[in-house]
Amino acid sequence: MKKRNILASIDVGTTKICTILADVSDAAPRIVGVGISPSKGLHKGLVVNINEAKESIRDSVRKAEQTSNYRVESAYVGVTGRHVSSNNNHGVVAITRNDRVVRPDDLKRVLTTAQSIKTPADRKLLHIIPRHYAVDGQAGIKNPVGMHGFRLDVETHVITAAVTSIQNLVKCIRSLGIDIEDLVLEPLASSEAVLSEDERQVGVIMADVGGGTTDVAIFREGSIWHTSILPVAGYQLTRDVAIGLGLPFEIAEEMKKKYGSVMPVYDGQEDTAPAISKDGHGVSYQDLCEIIRARVEEIMKLIVLEMPSSSYEELTPSGLVLTGGSSNLAGMATLGREILDMPVRVGIPGNMYGIGDMLQDPAYATSVGLLLWGNKHQGKKQRKSGGFAGTIFKLASQFRKLFR
Numbered sequence: 439m440k441k442r443n444i445l446a447s448i449d450v451g452t453t454k455i456c457t458i459l460a461d462v463s464d465a466a467p468r469i470v471g472v473g474i475s476p477s478k479g480l481h482k483g484l485v486v487n488i489n490e491a492k493e494s495i496r497d498s499v500r501k502a503e504q505t506s507n508y509r510v511e512s513a514y515v516g517v518t519g520r521h522v523s524s525n526n527n528h529g530v531v532a533i534t535r536n537d538r539v540v541r542p543d544d545l546k547r548v549l550t551t552a553q554s555i556k557t558p559a560d561r562k563l564l565h566i567i568p569r570h571y572a573v574d575g576q577a578g579i580k581n582p583v584g585m586h587g588f589r590l591d592v593e594t595h596v597i598t599a600a601v602t603s604i605q606n607l608v609k610c611i612r613s614l615g616i617d618i619e620d621l622v623l624e625p626l627a628s629s630e631a632v633l634s635e636d637e638r639q640v641g642v643i644m645a646d647v648g649g650g651t652t653d654v655a656i657f658r659e660g661s662i663w664h665t666s667i668l669p670v671a672g673y674q675l676t677r678d679v680a681i682g683l684g685l686p687f688e689i690a691e692e693m694k695k696k697y698g699s700v701m702p703v704y705d706g707q708e709d710t711a712p713a714i715s716k717d718g719h720g721v722s723y724q725d726l727c728e729i730i731r732a733r734v735e736e737i738m739k740l741i742v743l744e745m746p747s748s749s750y751e752e753l754t755p756s757g758l759v760l761t762g763g764s765s766n767l768a769g770m771a772t773l774g775r776e777i778l779d780m781p782v783r784v785g786i787p788g789n790m791y792g793i794g795d796m797l798q799d800p801a802y803a804t805s806v807g808l809l810l811w812g813n814k815h816q817g818k819k820q821r822k823s824g825g826f827a828g829t830i831f832k833l834a835s836q837f838r839k840l841f842r
């Protein structure tokens with residue numbers, strides 16, 4: 439029987455951990471296992487308590503293993519947080535061989551030169567993504583291999599992260615006996631799940647408004663152009679409601695999810711949302727929605743401030759695609775269109791078959807996107823293990839798996 443090709447992704451979010459196992463042996467990936475657990479030990483996308491985070495991850499992984507009957511041995515893992523930074527770079531090399539044909543090796547060389555500024559010791563290079571190439575000045579080439587020329591240029595998007603923040607996340611996952619296939623910046627993963635090829639080509643902003651962070655990715659001419667992580671999202675919405683209405687945080691969260699909306703409340707609609715707590719907290723529906731709306735407006739304005747100029751309608755004609763758990767709030771797309779004056783829609787992850795129905799919620803854009811990213815980049819990654827240290831690491835990893 440043909441050996442199945444199983445991929446796993448672990449989305450370590452501020453509010454939930456989601457592990458997905460998918461069979462990618464055939465053209466269409468099929469989800470075979472899902473494990474969702476509440477997240478502990480995280481703040482604004484970062485691990486702040488290793489033991490708590492590890493237990494939440496373990497729980498989510500176990501659930502995914504139980505539903506699928508497969509073991510998670512390695513996984514694609516999402517990275518987010520304010521420590522991530524990105525910039526666009528340029529690289530150039532000469533094609534010196536006699537036949538002047540661009541080979542795959544030249545692509546590697548030119549990407550290395552694009553990373554001209556050496557990554558400092560406290561930063562880890564996460565991605566160096568070629569946006570487009572130019573051969574002898576002819577720009578906009580996606581794949582120059584096989585073309586003739588003297589000079590090869592590349593435009594890249596380079597993403598780095600703080601080593602210490604990454605180490606904490608990596609430590610939690612490796613201590614469970616799971617190897618990391620690749621660390622993927624979360625907005626890149628979410629984009630895989632919710633954007634169409636057309637939108638990327640025309641120009642689009644994707645914003646994953648989660649629990650602890652709003653992850654932004656901007657695409658132009660089919661390539662990533664800007665990424666950034668804003669430290670404000672659903673958690674702040676709940677905190678505003680809790681403080682504004684004098685409610686305990688858990689009740690404010692429940693109120694927000696059950697009755698929250700960003701649409702204006704008109705006269706005559708100002709009834710009070712029924713009490714939903716045991717202690718009978720009742721609040722004005724209008725107050726609840728106004729508090730939420732004010733913060734959502736601020737988040738939306740922060741998202742478009744990521745654009746280099748106010749002419750964002752020209753730079754991203756496809757507008758804004760919102761995703762992440764907080765985009766479940768009623769009226770998000772309408773409010774976005776109203777205040778930003780551009781097309782706005784809410785993106786729900788698709789492109790997955792199997793038991794993935796429960797994942798058709800914007801909260802799972804990163805989780806599903808990590809798998810789609812993994813499937814797309816599988817094999818492209820250069821495995822870095824090797825030598826004595828690599829062997830020792832593999833042995834240690836096998837032992838950890840045995841004792842998990």
Ligand SMILES: Nc1ncnc2c1ncn2[C@@H]1O[C@H](COP(=O)(O)OP(=O)(O)OP(=O)(O)O)[C@@H](O)[C@H]1O
Pocket residue numbers: 450451452453454455477482483518647648649650651652671672673676691694695696698762763764765766767768800801802
């Ligand atoms: N129906 C809803 N209405 C309003 N908010 C909602 C709704 N459903 C979920 N949320 C909010 O979405 C947030 C969680 O979103 P998500 O699952 O995308 O975050 P996360 O991945 O855990 O965190 P992050 O990516 O920021 O680290 C929570 O703040 C939650 O209150």
Ligand SMILES: [Mg+2]
Pocket residue numbers: 451452648649804
């Ligand atoms: Mg998330």
